[in-house]
Amino acid sequence: MKLDAKIPSGPISEKWTKYRSTVRLVSPANKRKLDIIVVGTGLAGASAAASLAELGYKVKAFCFQDSPRRAHSIAAQGGINAAKNYQNDGDSTYRLFYDTVKGGDYRAREANVYRLAEVSASIIDQCVAQGVPFARDYGGLLDNRSFGGTQVSRTFYARGQTGQQLLLGAYSALNRQIEKGQVQMFSRHEMVEVVVVDGKARGIIARNLVTGELERHGAHAVVIASGGYGNVFYLSTNAMGSNVTAAWKAHKKGAFFGNPCFTQIHPTCLPQSGEYQSKLTLMSESLRNDGRIWVPKNKVDAEAIRTGTKVAADLTEEARDYFLERRYPAFGNLVPRDVASRAAKEMCDAGHGVNPTGLAVFLDFRDAINRLGKDVISARYGNLFEMYEKITGDDPYSTPMKIYPAVHYTMGGLWVDYNLMTTVPGLYAIGEANFSDHGANRLGASALMQGLADGYFVLPYTIGDYLADEIRTTAIDTKHAAFEQAEKDVAERYKLFTSINGKQSPESFHRRLGKIMWEYCGMARNAEGLTKAIGLIQDLRKEFWSDVRVSGDINAFNPELDKAMRVADFIELGELMVRDALTRKESCGGHFREESQTEEGEAMRDDENYAFVSAWEFAGVDAEPVLHKENLEFEVVKLTQRSYK
Amino acid sequence: MSKENLNLTLKVWRQKGKKDKGGFETYKLKGVSTHASFLEMMDILNEELITTGKDPVAFDHDCREGICGMCSMYINGRAHGPQRGTTTCQLHMRHFEDGETITIEPWRATPFPVIKDLVVDRSAFDKIQQAGGYVSVNTGNAPDGNAVPIPKADADEAFNAAACIGCGACVAACKNASAMLFVSAKVSQFALLPQGQPERKERVGKMVAKMDELGFGNCTNTGACEAECPKGISISNIARMNREYLGAVLAPGN
Ligand SMILES: Cc1cc2nc3c(=O)[nH]c(=O)nc-3n(C[C@H](O)[C@H](O)[C@H](O)COP(=O)(O)OP(=O)(O)OC[C@H]3O[C@@H](n4cnc5c(N)ncnc54)[C@H](O)[C@@H]3O)c2cc1C
Ligand code: FES
Numbered sequence: 001m002k003l004d005a006k007i008p009s010g011p012i013s014e015k016w017t018k019y020r021s022t023v024r025l026v027s028p029a030n031k032r033k034l035d036i037i038v039v040g041t042g043l044a045g046a047s048a049a050a051s052l053a054e055l056g057y058k059v060k061a062f063c064f065q066d067s068p069r070r071a072h073s074i075a076a077q078g079g080i081n082a083a084k085n086y087q088n089d090g091d092s093t094y095r096l097f098y099d100t101v102k103g104g105d106y107r108a109r110e111a112n113v114y115r116l117a118e119v120s121a122s123i124i125d126q127c128v129a130q131g132v133p134f135a136r137d138y139g140g141l142l143d144n145r146s147f148g149g150t151q152v153s154r155t156f157y158a159r160g161q162t163g164q165q166l167l168l169g170a171y172s173a174l175n176r177q178i179e180k181g182q183v184q185m186f187s188r189h190e191m192v193e194v195v196v197v198d199g200k201a202r203g204i205i206a207r208n209l210v211t212g213e214l215e216r217h218g219a220h221a222v223v224i225a226s227g228g229y230g231n232v233f234y235l236s237t238n239a240m241g242s243n244v245t246a247a248w249k250a251h252k253k254g255a256f257f258g259n260p261c262f263t264q265i266h267p268t269c270l271p272q273s274g275e276y277q278s279k280l281t282l283m284s285e286s287l288r289n290d291g292r293i294w295v296p297k298n299k300v301d302a303e304a305i306r307t308g309t310k311v312a313a314d315l316t317e318e319a320r321d322y323f324l325e326r327r328y329p330a331f332g333n334l335v336p337r338d339v340a341s342r343a344a345k346e347m348c349d350a351g352h353g354v355n356p357t358g359l360a361v362f363l364d365f366r367d368a369i370n371r372l373g374k375d376v377i378s379a380r381y382g383n384l385f386e387m388y389e390k391i392t393g394d395d396p397y398s399t400p401m402k403i404y405p406a407v408h409y410t411m412g413g414l415w416v417d418y419n420l421m422t423t424v425p426g427l428y429a430i431g432e433a434n435f436s437d438h439g440a441n442r443l444g445a446s447a448l449m450q451g452l453a454d455g456y457f458v459l460p461y462t463i464g465d466y467l468a469d470e471i472r473t474t475a476i477d478t479k480h481a482a483f484e485q486a487e488k489d490v491a492e493r494y495k496l497f498t499s500i501n502g503k504q505s506p507e508s509f510h511r512r513l514g515k516i517m518w519e520y521c522g523m524a525r526n527a528e529g530l531t532k533a534i535g536l537i538q539d540l541r542k543e544f545w546s547d548v549r550v551s552g553d554i555n556a557f558n559p560e561l562d563k564a565m566r567v568a569d570f571i572e573l574g575e576l577m578v579r580d581a582l583t584r585k586e587s588c589g590g591h592f593r594e595e596s597q598t599e600e601g602e603a604m605r606d607d608e609n610y611a612f613v614s615a616w617e618f619a620g621v622d623a624e625p626v627l628h629k630e631n632l633e634f635e636v637v638k639l640t641q642r643s644y645k
Numbered sequence: 646m647s648k649e650n651l652n653l654t655l656k657v658w659r660q661k662g663k664k665d666k667g668g669f670e671t672y673k674l675k676g677v678s679t680h681a682s683f684l685e686m687m688d689i690l691n692e693e694l695i696t697t698g699k700d701p702v703a704f705d706h707d708c709r710e711g712i713c714g715m716c717s718m719y720i721n722g723r724a725h726g727p728q729r730g731t732t733t734c735q736l737h738m739r740h741f742e743d744g745e746t747i748t749i750e751p752w753r754a755t756p757f758p759v760i761k762d763l764v765v766d767r768s769a770f771d772k773i774q775q776a777g778g779y780v781s782v783n784t785g786n787a788p789d790g791n792a793v794p795i796p797k798a799d800a801d802e803a804f805n806a807a808a809c810i811g812c813g814a815c816v817a818a819c820k821n822a823s824a825m826l827f828v829s830a831k832v833s834q835f836a837l838l839p840q841g842q843p844e845r846k847e848r849v850g851k852m853v854a855k856m857d858e859l860g861f862g863n864c865t866n867t868g869a870c871e872a873e874c875p876k877g878i879s880i881s882n883i884a885r886m887n888r889e890y891l892g893a894v895l896a897p898g899n
Contacts (some may be wrong), residue, residue, distance in 0.1 A: 007779070047784075050784070051783075051784040052784045065707055065715060066715065066766070066767055066768065067767065067768070067770065067771050067809055067811065068771075069714070069771075070707055070708075070713040070714060070811075072707070072713075072716050074708065074712050074713045074810075075713065084790070085731055086791060107804065122787070124790045124858035125787035125788065125789055125790045126782075126784060126785075126787045127777045127790075128787065128789070128790040128840070129778050129780065129782045129786070130782060130840070131779075131803075131834060131835055131840045131841055133800050133803040133804035133807050133834065133838070133840050134790075134794055134800070135795065135800070135802075136800045137795045138797050139794060139798060140794030140795050140796050140800075141791050141794055142790055152751055158804060158807075159804060161808065164712055164746075164808070164810075165804070165807060167701065171774070172774070172779035172783075173779060175771070175775040175778060175779055176775075176781060178775050179771060179775040179776065179777075183833075185771075187768065187771070197833075210760055210766075239708040239709070239710075240706060240707055240709055241707045260735075269718065271682075273678070273680045274678050274680060274681065276678065276681050276685045276686075276689055278682070278684065278685050278688055278709065278894075279710075281707050281709075281710055362872065373859065380852040383782055390731065390735055390737070391682075391737065392680075393679075393680070393737070393739055419852045420886065442753075445752045455783070456784045456785075457785075460784065503696065504690075505692060505695045505696070506689075507688070507692065508692070548758070549695060549696075550887070551695060551698070551699070551700055551701065551702055552701075556662070556663070556761075557703060557761045557764070558759055559701075559719050560695070560701060585764055590810045592662075604889055607677070635893070637798060
């Protein structure tokens with residue numbers, strides 16, 4: 001199969017406008033007869049479900065939480081980018097486009113990114129109209145901040161709860177459509193299979209998480225908006241329930257998986273404190289504006305700090321290594337996420353780590369407090385300092401924070417064309433669940449933008465192009481043999497889980513998978529480690545299927561059973577990620593191959609051989625997946641190596 | 646220095662389903678790190694239950710960062726436990742004593758029936774929002790974001806109300822199982838913003854009617870909701886909603 005990204009012709013700045021005004025439409029009378037399933041109610045899913053319903057389609061939306069308002073998007077803190085240029089500081093659609101392509105280390109599709117930048121401004125208008133209480137200045141106008149080292153202030157925010165406020169906005173739009181009867185909402189439902197009839201996505205099988213019942217839902221198109229898969233590492237900043245199941249089932253039904261190994265590791269997270277740790281907490285990136293990152297120069301001092309015989313304050317200036325400032329004098333503590341993360345790991349691996357596990361570096365506000373005063377620091381970061389103290393019991397005003405990188409976001413996801421359609425006709429993927437816009441590294445505050453762009457402004461147009469051919473298809477018959485078979489397969493899988501009767505919990509397998517992924521497919525990767533990881537994951541999979549213990553009933557509320565399904569899928573995904581990382585022998589963005597670095601240890605891209613998207617086709621659990629390549633053509637942006645020296 | 650590891654006795658509410666009567670079960674846990682979060686302590690308990698062939702305790706949780714509103718435990722007689730301004734997931738074990746007995750129950754309120762153990766059905770909250778918790782604006786219709794300036798004080802006040810995470814602690818803490826704090830937070834957010842004005846009267850009427858219909862109790866101003874709210878949503882929102890409501894029912898044409 002040849003991959004066709006279906007990028008419209010013409011100059012980049014005209015592609016979307018032209019597409020929008022020429023794309024086929026579905027008449028209101030026909031929209032009423034067409035059903036769309038949206039799996040997920042995060043920013044992407046909720047905005048899509050609401051907008052599609054407003055257009056007149058009949059929508060069914062699904063989420064596994066008890067309410068659509070609780071999707072993982074709620075946890076986003078920092079903000080959302082948009083090329084409004086309200087600050088008159090030289091921002092533009094082009095600049096946001098350019099920054100995103102460059103930030104993604106030239107592994108994203110230009111046309112998609114340009115469209116994203118183009119619609120970004122409308123997102124802010126839409127959210128304001130919904131009553132989203134963005135931060136404002138004293139003149140009553142919208143406030144902006146600069147985020148993640150960009151040179152313009154284009155980030156809109158609502159205190160430290162931007163994701164929450166944006167999601168509640170989308171949730172309110174969704175609620176309005178639920179009230180009107182245009183959206184049927186299925187909370188506490190988990191999609192566990194895609195149903196494909198004659199090559200087209202025609203519905204899903206969902207488990208009612210309260211009763212355990214399997215339900216069939218038919219539709220003329222299915223949209224996957226199920227978020228990212230960072231939890232394959234077990235420990236990440238993602239919510240506990242975030243999982244890959246919906247995307248993975250789609251993959252197994254024919255949707256190619258794009259760039260699965262592209263993972264973002266965020267440098268400022270709270271380190272792990274013990275084996276019982278269930279998740280890692282993100283501390284906002286903004287802390288790096290005033291905090292200085294360091295470790296003890298001397299390993300003996302580091303050891304003393306780890307065992308508690310010394311504290312940070314005991315170390316003189318000479319005894320400290322401000323390693324980012326030393327290695328990257330131009331950017332210092334503000335180097336991009338991947339660079340900062342890798343440097344911290346290297347220092348800890350070399351024995352300079354500062355907490356009992358040896359996996360933490362200091363983020364120190366002493367100098368900033370001396371320079372600006374405690375009040376200024378408190379005004380800037382008060383709530384973060386409070387949160388830090390709540391979790392760790394330490395007071396960051398008097399002792400440096402301890403931080404360590406953690407998995408945060410997955411750039412990879414289901415491969416989609418310009419229409420956001422996967423390789424299965426009628427099956428779409430939006431938000432973090434698709435691979436499309438961030439290349440090998442995502443810029444801060446751009447995930448929220450992408451989720452809402454996809455849901456409010458892109459999919460509602462592009463889906464019409466497909467549905468225009470479906471107006472003669474009557475309501476999907478869920479008695480069709482394909483539904484029958486899909487439901488049977490799912491039921492058998494559940495039965496298998498409960499019949500193994502082994503000794504280990506799904507959770508314990510998840511932890512072990514996470515350790516393998518982190519060790520071999522985390523911040524730095526090499527051929528030897530990756531090859532080893534494939535074997536380890538395959539062994540883990542076999543052990544899982546012979547020794548997992550899932551208690552409780554199938555036909556009842558049973559979180560252990562749900563967890564087992566998710567872990568089984570994560571294990572399969574893990575293997576694909578490792579294979580993808582092994583195949584990509586260059587370093588780019590969040591993907592650092594030790595074999596591909598400069599003499600100074602910096603990442604080295606290989607545009608000649610790797611300027612493509614890896615799109616993997618599923619070939620069976622025990623078979624090697626098939627790699628397809630979408631070659632990336634850069635017509636506008638010139639490729640250069642990143643340098644932060 | 647206090648002990649790094651705690652031995653605990655847990656009295657946990659176990660209930661198979663909506664119709665089951667339910668009751669407390671007692672468990673002993675040894676050596677729980679004071680650095681663990683409350684939910685990690687529950688994970689440890691569940692891991693022990695699973696490996697000894699018992700049914701783990703069901704509880705709701707997701708973000709574990711105090712923002713999704715999913716976690717919902719009634720700990721030692723208080724919604725979200727002893728620490729003010731803190732959700733269950735953000736509560737850490739260093740706030741408990743070695744040898745302590747901890748009682749853990751679900752939210753108890755008629756409109757929140759128990760699904761299993763500590764998990765309750767809060768879909769009533771969604772229904773109230775569906776009744777009117779929105780501004781009717783279709784995608785694509787919006788004017789420029791800066792077309793209408795909003796005084797910073799109003800925007801900040803609206804934000805404070807909008808910070809509600811919909812966890813239901815207010816209802817659980819209230820002896821009348823009133824949802825006034827929750828509903829008033831949304832009503833206030835929109836009442837304070839220009840975008841909320843066109844539907845202002847209709848909104849409060851519909852949301853209050855839905856709240857009553859779903860069986861939430863009346864507010865008798867005990868203030869328990871505000872005291873237990875992990876996000877510090879102010880009880881002044883209730884006063885505002887009462888004014889809004891009166892304004893709406895007394896308005897001409899009503
Ligand atoms: C701590 C943190 C902070 C962040 N801060 C920022 C920030 O400041 N700015 C920024 O731009 N980005 C940020 N991000 C990234 C951003 O929040 C996410 O990428 C984005 O919100 C994802 O949105 P989504 O709609 O794609 O998916 P999600 O919000 O993850 O929603 C997924 C939905 O799918 C549902 N679902 C999943 N699987 C199934 C299934 N099988 N069946 C049924 N339903 C299912 C879930 O119930 C949920 O409704 C942050 C991320 C984290 C972890
Ligand atoms: S789990 Fe999200 S608020 Fe506690």
